[in-house]
Amino acid sequence: MRNFAKFFRILMLMLVVAGVNVAFAANPSVPNKDGKQYAEFIEGNNALITPEQRANPLIYGGPEVEAIKTWGIGSPNSQGLGEIFTLLQGHYFATIFGILVILVPLAFLGHFMLIGQKKFNHGKKIRVFSSYNIAVHWCAAIPFVLLCLTGLVMVFGDKLGGGGLVRFARDVHGIATVVFAVFGVLMFLMWFKSALPKAYDIQWLMIMGGYLSKEKKPIPAGKFNAGQKMWFWVCTLGGFAMVISGAFMFFQFSDIDTLRMMALAHNCIGFLVVALLITHIYMAVFAIEGALHSILDGHMGEEEIAILHSYYYKELNAA
Secondary structure: OHHHHHHHHHHHHHHHHHHHHHHHOOOOOOOOEOOEOHHHHOOOOHHHOOHHHOOOOOOOOHHHHHHHOOOOOOOOOOOOOHHHHHHHHHHOHHHHHHHHHHHHHHHHHHHHHHOOOEOOOOOOEEEOOOHHHHHHHHHHHHHHHHHHHHHHHHHOHHHHOOOHHHHHHHHHHHHHHHHHHHHHHHHHHHHOOOOOOOOHHHHHHHOHHHOOOOOOOOOOOOOOOHHHHHHHHHHHHHHHHHHHHHHHHHHOOOOHHHHHHHHHHHHHHHHHHHHHHHHHHHHHHHHEOOHHHHHOOOEEEHHHHHHHOHHHHHHHHHO
């Protein structure tokens, strides 16, 4: 309701401004001289920013005027993403991120209180991750978490006071992107075979990995269960997509509509990344007792493997 009220106020303001323009100035949506729009032939438009000063020649000056003509579905010669981008970026993206960072942890808090932590005998341990696995995982995970945190700071920058904090978050975001781009590729090459879907992953999804039950019975899963595989593909392929879209936005080496499309994709993938990152942290730290140690020292309790990764346990015994 509040968003509707904001939208209504903005719509009224736009109508007033439009009325003033019609009353006192030339209408930029109607050709005024030699078939050109008003904004195109007023003197000084391109002189405002000289070519050598333009960060992106595909946006500023003349190309900018051409882009303005296609802003939004309600614009003359309607095409482009201007209106939908402004609406989503200005009113919905931050709200959706806010809902995710509040409701997802609350849902897991409810799970922890109702179902509780799964506990296994950690007497006998089996090595499942090598030192290389551990190093690459953390070298990709740390910048990835920083990307999510700094991204949220930028999303909620106006609520956090803006200024230096947001600029610092932006700089850290850029550095973390480069680090993740390197180690994310190494992690992808390291684990993509183990993360390929298997038929028994459907069974895992149907019973939600057994996490809705307190029973200890074998769960159909390999070295990585279906949930971990899902996170792997979102983290790597989704992460790479965010690196690419982020590079487009940072360097602005494209036309304005492509930049809008990249920003929309960046945010939409971000919803999934933030939700699954919170899930991954909960599962590793809280849902299973001692689960985090497997990616710290490379060892996992035999009982935990036998129950939560039953197919992988069979493979180990058959080897």
